[in-house]
Amino acid sequence: MRTFLLRRxxxxxxxxxxxxxxxxxxxxxxxxxxxxxxPPDASAEDVRRFxxxxxxxxxxxxxxxxxxxxxxxxxFGQSVRHGEPAFDLVLERMPATFELAGAALLLALCLxxxxxxxxxxxxxxxxxxxxxxxxxxxxxxxxFWLGIMLILVFSVQFHWLPxxxxxxxxxxxxxxxxxxxxxxxxxTRLTRSGMLEVLNQDYIRTARAKGVNxxxxxxxxxxxxxxxxxxxxxxxxxxxxxxxxxxxxxxxxWPGVGRLSVQAxxxxxxxxxxxxxxxxxxxxxxxxxxxxxxxxxxxxxxRLR
Amino acid sequence: MxxxxxxxxxxxRERREWVVFLRRLAARRTALFGxxxxxxxxxxxxxxxxLSPFDPIEQDLGDLRLKAPAFRDSAGRLHLLGTxxxxxxxxxxxxxxxxxxxxxGFAAVAISGVxxxxxGLVAGYFGGRLDDVLMRLADIQLAFPFILLAIAVIGVLGPxxxxxxxxxxxxxxxxxxxxxxxxxxxxxxxxxxQAALALGGGDGRVVLRHILPNVFTPWLVVATxxxxxxxxxxxxxxxxxxxxxxxxxxxxxxxxxxxxYISTAWWLATFPGLAILITVLGINLxxxxxxDTLDPRLKV
Numbered sequence: 001m002r003t004f005l006l007r008r009x010x011x012x013x014x015x016x017x018x019x020x021x022x023x024x025x026x027x028x029x030x031x032x033x034x035x036x037x038x039p040p041d042a043s044a045e046d047v048r049r050f051x052x053x054x055x056x057x058x059x060x061x062x063x064x065x066x067x068x069x070x071x072x073x074x075x076f077g078q079s080v081r082h083g084e085p086a087f088d089l090v091l092e093r094m095p096a097t098f099e100l101a102g103a104a105l106l107l108a109l110c111l112x113x114x115x116x117x118x119x120x121x122x123x124x125x126x127x128x129x130x131x132x133x134x135x136x137x138x139x140x141x142x143x144f145w146l147g148i149m150l151i152l153v154f155s156v157q158f159h160w161l162p163x164x165x166x167x168x169x170x171x172x173x174x175x176x177x178x179x180x181x182x183x184x185x186x187x188t189r190l191t192r193s194g195m196l197e198v199l200n201q202d203y204i205r206t207a208r209a210k211g212v213n214x215x216x217x218x219x220x221x222x223x224x225x226x227x228x229x230x231x232x233x234x235x236x237x238x239x240x241x242x243x244x245x246x247x248x249x250x251x252x253x254w255p256g257v258g259r260l261s262v263q264a265x266x267x268x269x270x271x272x273x274x275x276x277x278x279x280x281x282x283x284x285x286x287x288x289x290x291x292x293x294x295x296x297x298x299x300x301x302x303r304l305r
Numbered sequence: 306m307x308x309x310x311x312x313x314x315x316x317x318r319e320r321r322e323w324v325v326f327l328r329r330l331a332a333r334r335t336a337l338f339g340x341x342x343x344x345x346x347x348x349x350x351x352x353x354x355x356l357s358p359f360d361p362i363e364q365d366l367g368d369l370r371l372k373a374p375a376f377r378d379s380a381g382r383l384h385l386l387g388t389x390x391x392x393x394x395x396x397x398x399x400x401x402x403x404x405x406x407x408x409x410g411f412a413a414v415a416i417s418g419v420x421x422x423x424x425g426l427v428a429g430y431f432g433g434r435l436d437d438v439l440m441r442l443a444d445i446q447l448a449f450p451f452i453l454l455a456i457a458v459i460g461v462l463g464p465x466x467x468x469x470x471x472x473x474x475x476x477x478x479x480x481x482x483x484x485x486x487x488x489x490x491x492x493x494x495x496x497x498x499q500a501a502l503a504l505g506g507g508d509g510r511v512v513l514r515h516i517l518p519n520v521f522t523p524w525l526v527v528a529t530x531x532x533x534x535x536x537x538x539x540x541x542x543x544x545x546x547x548x549x550x551x552x553x554x555x556x557x558x559x560x561x562x563x564x565x566y567i568s569t570a571w572w573l574a575t576f577p578g579l580a581i582l583i584t585v586l587g588i589n590l591x592x593x594x595x596x597d598t599l600d601p602r603l604k605v
Contacts, residue, residue, distance in 0.1 A: 014444075015448050022454075026457050029462055030461060140533065141582055142578065142582070144544055145581060145582070148574050148578070152575075239450060244452070258453075265456050284450070
């Protein structure tokens with residue numbers, strides 16, 4: 001198990017290097033980072049001086065080294081717009097994004113797992129049919145449309161829930177539903193198919209033949225095995241949620257990293273963009289590493305690799 | 306995976322298998338329904354100038370702004386879905402909005418499909434170092450929240466149709482690569498591949514003539530389902546103003562406009578969103594049917 005985890009840790013570090021390189025290289029996509037960072041009406045002299053001051057005339061990999069060193073210390077430069085360190089700005093808003101993503105994930109798990117299990121256990125019943133259809137719709141809905149429709153119904157029509165900002169629990173409800181629906185649908189379908197697969201296995205049939213009572217049987221044997229793909233998907237879904245937060249935060253004016261990034265891009269505030277992308281990607285890598293650790297507890301076969 | 310292996314010589318048997326496959330697919334009514342929906346959307350996009358009652362970018366800032374659905378204007382023409390804040394007919398814009406959505410959908414899927422197929426074939430067949438490197442690249446790709454990466458890149462390069470096709474296409478290759486790689490790993494050990502190699506077939510020939518035809522079906526399932534995802538992403542990027550620029554109508558762009566007028570003109574945001582929902586639902590239904598017909602256990 002230790003070698004497996006060590007290997008995974010090493011892989012994660014390689015991935016983080018790759019992430020840092022891509023984040024760094026984005027500025028060079030058009031060839032000259034100075035032109036990207038400066039306003040379009042800057043004079044040629046300004047551009048030349050800027051390039052000198054920022055060290056853009058140095059060889060590419062020297063610049064990358066500098067960037068990496070800064071990144072590891074949490075220094076992504078000053079925000080062009082706000083004048084504060086980019087990293088601090090992003091870090092300030094991480095709790096808000098985590099709150100939203102966490103609420104969405106919690107909602108998804110609480111709804112999807114029981115729905116998926118019930119669907120599988122009562123296969124082809126009315127409940128199963130409804131759950132399947134709703135899950136299909138959930139995966140086909142564009143989240144930002146859902147958000148707007150929810151605002152239309154619950155804020156504009158009925159004035160039951162606030163449509164923007166963060167503060168109290170009611171503020172969290174609509175954004176969490178918007179962000180979490182896709183994930184809920186996905187996990188429902190996965191739980192259902194996973195449970196169906198497990199329930200048809202020989203060891204379940206054997207236990208039934210031995211006369212074991214149904215509910216404890218379902219929960220104990222089936223769920224433990226169906227849990228494995230679910231745990232995997234939770235890791236991946238977190239990435240989806242962190243990414244999806246960009247749109248949801250914009251719609252609901254939620255003060256998180258996603259909204260900050262969109263504004264930063266509109267303002268050409270690239271240090272903030274770099275800090276945000278790097279931080280979110282790092283979070284994703286760390287979470288997946290943790291998911292793998294949990295995995296080794298759930299599936300003993302992994303430990304032996 | 307159906308047990309039929311596509312050997313270059315057994316053409317007649319291959320045709321019979323396609324017929325069986327198509328018949329089984331047609332028997333699934335939901336898949337058929339999905340296909341019909343998609344066909345309607347595609348036809349709408351192609352025949353837009355013929356179907357659309359108005360010009361989608363023709364503005365009328367006078368009396369025609371923000372009219373509710375089923376409004377008949379002074380010339381007696383019916384605006385079935387109403388008009389937007391610039392007096393443009395909404396139905397016309399929704400119809401024309403299918404064009405960028407489908408264009409980006411097909412083009413981006415084509416790019417990522419080819420990239421992913423190539424990566425999956427190489428990684429699965431040659432294994433070893435090459436496989437490690439490619440899988441590591443895949444991990445790096447997956448670590449990025451896609452939307453953020455997309456908006457960062459588009460922010461630097463400037464928004465346009467070509468840019469979003471390339472950005473979406475280049476960054477979506479991983480899921481194709483994984484499926485293809487998995488299929489190749491299984492196929493690599495089968496007798497017909499071993500036989501082909503033993504008979505002196507070079508690696509390239511074996512991959513192209515023996516392995517590729519057999520990984521095509523799982524690849525196709527991924528491509529279909531991915532297209533749905535791409536259409537949603539295109540509308541998300543257009544919503545943020547990073548897609549095809551106005552005045553070209555895009556469903557996402559219309560949603561962004563509609564959001565501003567949500568309390569006074571609900572139809573502006575509702576109908577484009579419905580268009581996206583219907584299109585994506587159709588594709589998903591068809592893709593699910595395709596997957597279930599080929600192999601329900603496909604982890605796609």
